[in-house]
Amino acid sequence: MSRTVRIYRIDQMLHDRRVVTFDQLLKALEVSPATLKRDLQCMRNEMNSPIVWDAELQGYRFDKPNAGPKYELPGLWFHPDEIHALLTMQHLLANLDEGGILTPHVQPLIARLNAMLGSADNPADEVRRRVLIVGMGKRAIRLAQFEKVGSALLRRKRLKIRYAGRGRGETSEREVSPQRLVYYRDNWYLDAWCHLREGLRNFSVDAILHAELLEAKAREVGERSVNETLGPGYGIFKGRALAWARLRFTPERARWVASEHWHPKQKGGFGEDGSYLLEIPYADDRELLMDILRYGADVEVLEPAALRSRVREEVSRMTKLYRG
Numbered sequence: 001m002s003r004t005v006r007i008y009r010i011d012q013m014l015h016d017r018r019v020v021t022f023d024q025l026l027k028a029l030e031v032s033p034a035t036l037k038r039d040l041q042c043m044r045n046e047m048n049s050p051i052v053w054d055a056e057l058q059g060y061r062f063d064k065p066n067a068g069p070k071y072e073l074p075g076l077w078f079h080p081d082e083i084h085a086l087l088t089m090q091h092l093l094a095n096l097d098e099g100g101i102l103t104p105h106v107q108p109l110i111a112r113l114n115a116m117l118g119s120a121d122n123p124a125d126e127v128r129r130r131v132l133i134v135g136m137g138k139r140a141i142r143l144a145q146f147e148k149v150g151s152a153l154l155r156r157k158r159l160k161i162r163y164a165g166r167g168r169g170e171t172s173e174r175e176v177s178p179q180r181l182v183y184y185r186d187n188w189y190l191d192a193w194c195h196l197r198e199g200l201r202n203f204s205v206d207a208i209l210h211a212e213l214l215e216a217k218a219r220e221v222g223e224r225s226v227n228e229t230l231g232p233g234y235g236i237f238k239g240r241a242l243a244w245a246r247l248r249f250t251p252e253r254a255r256w257v258a259s260e261h262w263h264p265k266q267k268g269g270f271g272e273d274g275s276y277l278l279e280i281p282y283a284d285d286r287e288l289l290m291d292i293l294r295y296g297a298d299v300e301v302l303e304p305a306a307l308r309s310r311v312r313e314e315v316s317r318m319t320k321l322y323r324g
Contacts, residue, residue, distance in 0.1 A: 010025060076207060178192045245304070257278060
């Protein structure tokens with residue numbers, strides 16, 4: 001435990017208790033009596049800590065406020081292991097998008113963490129070299145639009161957006177009340193109340209061509225209603241009208257699928273032959289089809305019949321395409 005960490009521990013113990021004995025400090029810090037005395041002396045002489053020995057209570061305590069020069073600890077400090085963990089988290093955050101939305105905010109923190117660690121091997125560079133983050137199907141987003149969406153969301157204001165709907169290839173202007181941002185499969189989505197459609201809708205943030213922050217207060221929608229309409233997940237999970245898909249995976253793929261998270265309410269179990277039966281709710285089969293087809297012949301759709309037919313049609317269409 002470094003001296004800085006010990007000083008913060010002493011400070012916390014003195015704030016949390018009326019008095020702290022010398023033995024209690026020794027036990028908590030796991031240092032020698034001489035080291036503890038040097039730490040206390042450092043706090044008094046270099047940091048103006050109002051630590052006094054109370055003969056009556058036989059322990060250390062803080063003196064009355066304003067009894068001497070201003071006492072201040074040397075900024076925010078962490079244990080080296082904690083700093084390495086923070087560096088790794090910051091690296092993950094910085095790589096959520098290649099557009100660098102978080103970079104201006106993350107880089108100063110990384111620089112400070114480097115200084116805190118005081119290591120010559122530049123741990124931030126080591127983290128970037130050792131941790132590889134690959135985003136599949138990631139779409140570029142506009143920084144200005146993302147920032148306005150985030151600002152409206154947290155300030156509880158409405159947004160006027162120009163939105164390019166990919167389904168029909170149409171662009172529309174809408175006024176929306178943001179409810180939450182969702183990061184799903186390497187892309188950002190906005191759950192919002194659409195005042196044009198008078199209902200909850202989700203929008204791909206990368207498809208927001210322009211966003212204008214309005215002064216009007218956002219309409220509040222309860223979290224339960226948002227979850228019931230859009231679901232805690234995305235894509236195949238959104239909507240109230242849910243069907244249940246029953247999928248059976250071959251023993252060769254069962255071990256992988258058993259560890260995958262498809263939906264918060266999924267059900268699964270192994271069969272006697274080693275196959276894996278997965279049951280998941282869905283409202284829109286488009287994304288589910290993609291997930292099923294990536295397993296090829298290693299998955300069979302048992303129910304419902306409509307989904308089984310959709311998979312058969314898609315396989316037939318792909319076969320004709322490649323043969324042609």
